[in-house]
Amino acid sequence: MVMYQWDKSGERLNRFAGLLEGESVSFLIHYWGVEEDLPANPVHKHSFFELCYVNGGTGVYTEGETSHSLYPGVAFCSRPNVYHQIKDVTGLNLLFVAFEAIEDVHGDHQLESYNRSLLQSASWIDNVGESPTVQIWKSMLLRHPSASSLPVSLLPKLAYSLLRSAPYLLGAPNNADSTPVSASASQIVKRAKRYIRDNLDRPLSLSEVARYLNISERQLSRLIAGSIHESFTSIVHTERIRAAELLLTNTTEPIKAIAEQTGFSSVHYFTRLFSEAKGIPPGAFRAKLSASSDE
Secondary structure, three states, X not given: OOOEOHHHHHHHHHHHOOEEOOOOEEEEEEEEEEEOOOOOXXXXXXXXXXXXXXXXXXXXXXXXXXXXXXXXXXXXXXXXXXXXXXXXXEEEEEEXXXXXXXXXXXXXXXXXXXXXXXXXXXXXXXXXXXXXXXHHHHHOOOEOOHHHOOOHHHHHHHHHXXXXXXXXXXXXXXXXXXXXXXXXXXXXXXXXXXXXXXXXXXXXXXXXHHHHHOXXXXXXXXXXXXXXXXXXXXXHHHHHHHHXXXXXXXXXXXXXXXXXXXXXXXXXXXXXXXXXXXOOOHHHHHHXXXXXXXX
16 A cells, blocks of 8 residues: 655645646646545635545535535545535545636637536546546655655646646546647647648638647637747748749749649739749749759
């Protein structure tokens, strides 16, 4: 049986896992709790979420007019502005964390999705002791001896994963949060650019690429603007010009064919955008390359 250093575990988490920053949602931690013998508390409410896991002992959790039994393997979550209480406790061994999700620079779509998932999931669930979320939680505790514990440098990432997975622990469907936890803003933008490059020969829209990435149009626009300070339209134009330049340089394809292959609606439109980007029309660009190679 694993033995934990209860007081020191709580102190360490509160010291090193207070603000958990992510690419789409960040978390402000109000407090971590690691209590070996939690006493009963009065009926109260708070303005944030409080996720709890029963590691040992028994008790009763009330939320409004509903009561739930507490015993090992149970997880429960107090919602903002909902009156609740823990009572009738006997040796209640409880892990808990009080937090709120906060918006980062990449927009509010994932924040809204996360909060909605947590609010719509169950407030009480049992038989979760072997779940990945609980195993992450326990891995962050100090053990006896402390030499077998994980280093503090890992606590923020583990704590972030714990809270990101909280809705799933409580029974939310796996598609409730559409962006993968591990997908960073730069990874999403890279995937968007790769999709654009692979499909330049036809019209491309923000909605199409967002559907492919399984995120909203608004979220994709914000990720692009925040990561590379461009718009979706400018990325598409840049990639079309880049592909056209390569074809002009390395092939003898007619300019009309190059315009079609790189997704321009007409030769006139291709010529105008290429001239604006390169300072020279595509025909003159190719002629200049040819002249340079003949010298």
